[in-house]
Amino acid sequence: MGLGGGFLLTIYNKTTGEVWSLNSREAAPAAATTDMYQGNQSLAQRGGLSVAVPAELIGYWYLYERFGGYLPWRDLVQPTIDLCYNGIYVNSYLATILQNNKDVLLSDAVLSDAFIDPSTNE
Template identity: 45%
Template sequence: MFCNGIVTMQSMGLGGGFLMTIYIKAEGKAYSLNAREKAPMNAKDELYKDDPKKTKNGPLAIAVPGELKGYWTAHQRFGRLPWKDLIQPTIELCEKGYNMSKHQADSLTKNNLNNDPLLMEWFKDKDGKFKTEGSKIVPTKLCNTLKLIAENGGDDLYNGTLSKMLVQDIKDMGGIITEEDLLNYQ
């Protein structure tokens, strides 16, 4: 799932969430895991009254991510391989880059790209034109994030170095997620 978070980052990834069902044949049991995103504590109706679109687009639409916490929880309960070994192939893919799929090219709208300097860096060429299907994408900053997660574990985004970095990045964009939001995510 880490690899899919790279090559289909428009649909899933560390900033999102998921629902998972895990069946353990030896136990004859199925387990469910809810790692969906949650609204930040400071998300109040007043923030969105003047412009309801703010609930879907922009920094006030950013939810507390659950994806990494879900992976980490599933790994701690059911995993057999070392955490770092699970992430290393994704780091290698990320560093080598991948060819953008038609689906990704079609999904990334120019409007969304133009509002995010990091996405512009990844998805525009040196002449400022939008990359097309087949273009090589190397999301360097995401590769560095994955290295920290591999080294520090899945809780790093919620109570470690990455939590501080994420909160500051979101704050710089005008978002409202706090370190407390991340720390309290369950």
């Protein structure tokens, strides 16, 4: 799970016997076509054309609205906002993944902006 993706959810209420499902999976962009990767399948795996429209956050909002929440919405999302502004701790596993994919990060301007320090190229 992560805000760049989506999820499927099923809720079973034992008291009422009600089953409720939500499909909040990511979707193809409006301009996507069935043949957009023809001749170059790697476009489906890396770069801007491989990105779907995320639906995770709107799914969380829908659940919050439908089933109510005991906390204000802001209190639920503030920790994530803080991480976005302040960054995260890079543990040894993530550091290894980033190092092993450094060539991919350097070859993509958006990824490079997010993950590469321009003063050290690391």
